[in-house]
Amino acid sequence: MPAKSKAQQQAAGAALAAKRGDMKKSDLQGASRQMEKSMSEKELHDMASTKRKGKPEHVDNDHEDKD
Secondary structure: OOOOOHHHHHHHHHHHHHHHOOOOHHHOOHHHHHHHHHOOHHHHHHHHOOOOOOOOOOOOOOOOOOO
């Protein structure tokens, strides 16, 4: 699954590093902490290796209000 933003790609990279033991899991914050727990090493690798060109910094996750 490709990353949808640069921020998501960076979070996946940090989670992958922690999963591989290159950094402490306790150093992870926010999305990268959740990704490390819920995704496999292959999924994290696929997301972290996504091309950055044309990706926004962040993806807006706001949902439309249903009145």
